[in-house]
Amino acid sequence: MVKFGYLKPRSIDEAISLYEKHRGKAKYIAGGTDVMVKIKEGRITPRYLISLNHLEGLDRIVYDDGELKIGSMVTHRMLELSPLIKKRYPILADAVENIGSVQIRNVATIGGNIVNAVPSADGAIPLITLGARVRVRGPSGEREMALEELFVGPGQTVLDPGEILLEFVVPELPPRTGGAYWKHTRRAAMELPLLGVAVLVSLAEDMETCTLARIGLGVLAPTPMRARRAESILTGERLDEGILKEAGRVAAEECKARDTVRGEAWYRRAMVRVLVPRMARIAMERAS
Ligand SMILES: Cc1cc2nc3c(=O)[nH]c(=O)nc-3n(C[C@H](O)[C@H](O)[C@H](O)COP(=O)(O)OP(=O)(O)OC[C@H]3O[C@@H](n4cnc5c(N)ncnc54)[C@H](O)[C@@H]3O)c2cc1C
Numbered sequence: 001m002v003k004f005g006y007l008k009p010r011s012i013d014e015a016i017s018l019y020e021k022h023r024g025k026a027k028y029i030a031g032g033t034d035v036m037v038k039i040k041e042g043r044i045t046p047r048y049l050i051s052l053n054h055l056e057g058l059d060r061i062v063y064d065d066g067e068l069k070i071g072s073m074v075t076h077r078m079l080e081l082s083p084l085i086k087k088r089y090p091i092l093a094d095a096v097e098n099i100g101s102v103q104i105r106n107v108a109t110i111g112g113n114i115v116n117a118v119p120s121a122d123g124a125i126p127l128i129t130l131g132a133r134v135r136v137r138g139p140s141g142e143r144e145m146a147l148e149e150l151f152v153g154p155g156q157t158v159l160d161p162g163e164i165l166l167e168f169v170v171p172e173l174p175p176r177t178g179g180a181y182w183k184h185t186r187r188a189a190m191e192l193p194l195l196g197v198a199v200l201v202s203l204a205e206d207m208e209t210c211t212l213a214r215i216g217l218g219v220l221a222p223t224p225m226r227a228r229r230a231e232s233i234l235t236g237e238r239l240d241e242g243i244l245k246e247a248g249r250v251a252a253e254e255c256k257a258r259d260t261v262r263g264e265a266w267y268r269r270a271m272v273r274v275l276v277p278r279m280a281r282i283a284m285e286r287a288s
Helices: 010-020 036-039 076-081 081-088 088-097 100-107 109-114 124-129 228-234 239-254 265-287
Strands: 005-009 026-029 048-051 061-064 067-071 133-138 141-146 152-154 165-170 175-182 195-203 210-218
Touching: 005 239, 010 026, 010 048, 010 133, 010 165, 026 036, 036 239, 076 088, 076 100, 076 109, 081 210, 088 124, 088 175, 088 195, 100 152, 109 124, 124 165, 124 175, 124 195, 152 165, 175 265, 195 265, 210 228, 210 265, 239 265
Parallel strands: 005 048, 026 048
Antiparallel strands: 061 067, 067 165, 133 141, 133 165, 175 195, 195 210
């Protein structure tokens, strides 16, 4: 039987000092849906689990003056049920309502999803597409960075030992902005995506010219990526069918799709070609 101490700090500083005290033997735990699986499989053997569950202020969704802040301990279910997220950030709602099952979504957190840093993390793609930043605090103080910069490779982030992800900050979006996310799976239930595609567009007053375009891709590179060449094709242009298709073609070209047991690279690229225009059309509808 696996044995470990379960520590319940009451403040962020206490959590960090417990981590320092048990350095090399401790692991933070949020919902535990990734941590407990890894412990059961013997992939990690922490002597102490430091729960982030009792830390104040990390489970809030706050919208203030156009800026959205999401605490790292917010569960997928909280995001899914938030009228604010549904109405203003459907790109994120699309992602979280398709994570695992209701039971998983009730305990699994958005912070855990990001720090776990698997290329298939559904939460990461809409957040990088929204241009989210992350605020983190650790033994050497607090810092902020673009969420995209947090990822280094599969399962790896730039977080230093003991750093806690505190919150995501989504900056104000221009008017007439819409977004959509599609998680492409082989079957409908409880599956990690074969690929994930998010598109965000802002439209000019004519409701056709694109003033801002962002395309986020998941499972199509070792880390969640933006398809910047495809974005530049859309920006400043009238979004007709031809240009949407061209963006899909370029996104498929610039992604780094690989063959894996769950799907082959050619198929993933073919789906990017189809899904980028499809998500862009939904994003345009939502922008209005
Ligand atoms: C049956 C099942 C289905 C799933 N389906 C999906 C799916 O469809 N899509 C998907 O993306 N994922 C899925 N997952 C993966 C998992 O549920 C998510 O990644 C989840 O969001 C992880 O959150 P958690 O709070 O449980 O993280 P935990 O397991 O508690 O932690 C994950 C990692 O993050 C670290 N950590 C957690 N919070 C913080 C923090 N605030 N600061 C610093 N480090 C932190 C932990 O130390 C650990 O390394 C599934 C998992 C299961 C078991």
